[in-house]
Amino acid sequence: VEYSFLQVNFNVSLRFLSVNVRGANIPHKRTSILFFLRSKAIDFAFIQESHLLKQHNNWLANKHYRVLASSTATSKSKGVAILAKRRLRFDFLGE
Template sequence: MSIKLMSLNVKGLNSPFKRSLFWKEALNSKGDIVCIQETHVCQRNPPKISHPRFQQVLLSTYNKKKRGVLIAFKDTLAVSIHQTYIDPQSRFIIVLCSINNIDYTLVNLYAPNRRQKAFFTKLFKKIKEVKRGSLLICGDFTILS
């Protein structure tokens, strides 16, 4: 069975209209795992980001309406989440999971514009420490020359 992974930079999910558009796009593109960057969801009063077809949604929030990543799993997948690592700066989520009885390490990242070397060094060190099964990395890498 193949799994379709979808990755989008949405530049904010605070508006109900924008969340509705996002879920429609996820369903229309037939994504099984949806990775979103720049959710801009604030820790203090996060909106409800859910959908009946995506039963498991992992969200990182920040203390301001900026940054943020999300991973959503479609209800057609047999997903078992073993461990989740959420960056306190809301730049990445690492999920150790089994999908259809196969182990994966799934990473969704939103790289910063500055201090990229330090960010990627920290991220890859953490991945190396916890990785289990096949590694899937998606996100907005914001590579600057």
């Protein structure tokens, strides 16, 4: 049996951020959060205490970021979301 190996080195740098936003219901606050993520070149953001209802989870998405996953409560409290840059190419093995 013969084996051929190709070694490729990639210099990949990803930036992750975990942040408690203490509520993201106010449009100006959502805009500020997304602007901050972009200004710091964050690739993946783990948002805590979003306080968004289930039907409003996409409020954290814009042309630069998408919501990969989220979890909410029945009231405007708690809530988490995972955001990723739209330009990143990867296979999401979720639902």
